[in-house]
Amino acid sequence: MHGRLRKAQKIAELLALRPSDGRPVRVLEVGTGSGAIAQYFSELLNERGVVNAVDVLDQRVVSTGYQFDLVKSTALPFPDGMFDAVISNHVIEHVGATQDQRHHLHELKRVLRNDGRGYLAVPSRWQLIEPHYHLAFLSWLPHRMRSPYLRWRGRGFYYDCEPLGMYSLESCLQACGLVYENQFAQAVKAMIDAEHQPPIAAKLAALLPMPVLQMFRVTSPTHVYLFAKNRAALANV
Structure with missing residues (x-):
């Protein structure tokens, strides 16, 4: 659970949710698993937000502070443009083949507001282990x-499982009409901030200038992206 909380902290830092018009911020986590990330966001946003979570199985360890729905497929039971942020953390590799993975992304896009942002993380196919x-x-x-x-x-x-390489993942994002930004360098920095004792390799990597660090993104064991329906939604992250 502690690892999940650190992950949630990193996701929150990358999404940089900033409610600006007085309405509640709506967040959706797809494939919530233990529920730790959904609960973290509910506590982070408090009365300023509403958090929904879905999964094909109910494996929650924590279940307070957010609304949970069981789903049977990649189809999401929500109207178009409902959420300010959507989270897919190590989920897309479990939904099926390429067609299913693209439908997963299409559904994330569908329920996202025009000014909303999404977080996507997937283990690289080319990890040694x-x-x-x-x-x-x-x-x-x-x-x-x-x-x-x-x-x-x-x-x-x-x-x-169907893990993806970086270029295959970007091809799926493009096919779904999503704009995206690889967050490798930002994720390394966020991990340093979130971890009490970050790995030595991460500490050394964090010493590099961001543009230099970003050049190593293809080697990342986990590919992390922010995505949106339009470039303007990512401009202020």
Whole structure:
């Protein structure tokens, strides 16, 4: 749970929610899992905001402060343009193949306000150690070899994830008509601020100028993006 709270703090810093017209800020987390991130945002916004969360299973550890709905697919049970911010944190790799992943993004776009922002994080396909099953090179393999490799190593029977490389993810975002900004450098800085004892590598990376640090974004084990319906919505982040 403590790790989830640090993650929520990082997401909040990157989204930089700033209510300006007196109305409540509406936030949606898709794939809430434990509910820790949704609860963090409800406490952060307090009476200034309303937080919704959805998931295909109810696995919540904390359930207060936000509204929760079960969903059966990537379709979201909300009207168009409802939310100021949408969060998809390590979810898109679980929704299915490319068509399902694009529908997930289309739905995030649909429920987002024209001036709203979204947060998207996905583990890189090219991590040396696949983060869900902790096997080296698992997601590097062709699709037909992943499940047999999983069974051979005694870690399961079917590989049910579809992690993305940076360029594949950006292709999906473009296909959905979203504008986006890679947040690698900003995420490293935010992690330094959020972690009590950040990794030494992160500390060293944070010493680099932001433009130089951003050049290493393709090597990131997790790809982090802010996205919106238009460029103006990202201009003041």
